[in-house]
Amino acid sequence: MATLNDPTFRRITELMYGAVGLSFADGKKPLVSSRLGPRIQRLGLDSYEDYLALIEGPEDGGEFQVAVDLLTTNETYFFREPAHYALLEAELSATRPRSLSVWSAASSFGDEAYSTAMLLADLQQQGRIGSDWRILGTDISDRVLRSATEAIYPLERLRMVTPERLHRHCLRGEGASDGLVQIHPRLRERVRFGQLNLCRPVESIGPFDVIFLRNVLIYFDPTTKSEVVDRVLTQLRPGGLFFIGTAEGRVPCRTPLQVLAPGAFRKDGA
Ligand SMILES: C[S@@+](CC[C@H](N)C(=O)[O-])C[C@H]1O[C@@H](n2cnc3c(N)ncnc32)[C@H](O)[C@@H]1O
The missing domain is CATH 3.40.50.150 (Vaccinia Virus protein VP39)
Known part of the structure; x- marks a missing residue:
């Protein structure tokens, strides 16, 4: 099972902040790790560093978008509020x-x-x-x-x-x-x-x-x-x-x- 270290966590959060404004305080490392971990496993990657390289790359095949989806929630329902x-x-x-x-x-x-x-x-x-x-x-x-x-x-x-x-x-x-x-x-x-x-x-x-x-x-x-x-x-x-x-x-x-x-x-x- 891959482990998310502090420098990689920071690089992922900087990437998300710069591109789509998502902001993760230091305390959110477990959340980021638990949301992305299963995806990394499913893709057969060895580490969060490999995943970061994939979503940073110019030809990520839509994986950046998948990461945004995993890190946000799309929860909604009719006539909410x-x-x-x-x-x-x-x-x-x-x-x-x-x-x-x-x-x-x-x-x-x-x-x-x-x-x-x-x-x-x-x-x-x-x-x-x-x-x-x-x-x-x-x-x-x-x-x-x-x-x-x-x-x-x-x-x-x-x-x-x-x-x-x-x-x-x-x-x-x-x-x-x-x-x-x-x-x-x-x-x-x-x-x-x-x-x-x-x-x-x-x-x-x-x-x-x-x-x-x-x-x-x-x-x-x-x-x-x-x-x-x-x-x-x-x-x-x-x-x-x-x-x-x-x-x-x-x-x-x-x-x-x-x-x-x-x-x-x-x-x-x-
Ligand atoms: C929890 S849903 C809210 C849905 C609906 N407005 C509601 O209140 O039920 C949040 C949505 O914001 C979208 N979102 C997150 N960051 C965004 C951004 N930078 N620009 C546009 N949409 C974004 C997510 O993809 C997600 O679908």
Whole structure:
């Protein structure tokens, strides 16, 4: 069994920090070792040094991406933190926008983007918003984005979805086997996915009326957190809504924000 020594741990964490902003304190060596160890064994490599050489190399065959996936968690589920969806519903019911553009900025498998699509489709059907709405989901991981585009989910991940919504917006049987559902094409056509590293400059992809940046800031150190938040907020319209994970605490940033509820903000200047 390979052993992770301090210098190699530091080189791995420097590589991850420089490329994707992931920050690991010294105490995280056991975590890094336990996440990468089984992968090193599966690849038949002898050491963490060999693995580092592989993910540093110009032709890593996608292994760098695998390492990022192993060191982060893609955990997500439909209607996670339901108070945020309730706030969004109340806001849209009050303002009744004719068009709406939403960004799920660390979308993982797409649960957040499709939850929002279910909500918006229902509000449109009730005449509370117009028909011109669309959603963009982005993530650093190819693997989760491929899965998000397929939009097939174990029912367990939709445990917070009401039975009526499940019935209206998901397909069972055709295109999905037992215990799985697929999001209806009617919703899928409203949602696009693309790869985007939040730690690199973001080209102009907005402006958005609503941005979710939930449960990703936990991986970044305080400086990177603020930079990422300010960068993402350049894509939000003045007056737009911004959501982070409720467990992510107060995130200092230069962009003026009004606090609406835990993890929910409005950008100043509407
Ligand atoms: C725990 S999931 C959050 C999913 C969803 N937003 C939610 O709250 O349920 C965190 C996601 O952040 C992505 N991620 C990590 N670092 C990133 C970066 N630098 N740029 C973009 N996405 C990143 C991971 O690939 C992962 O899918």
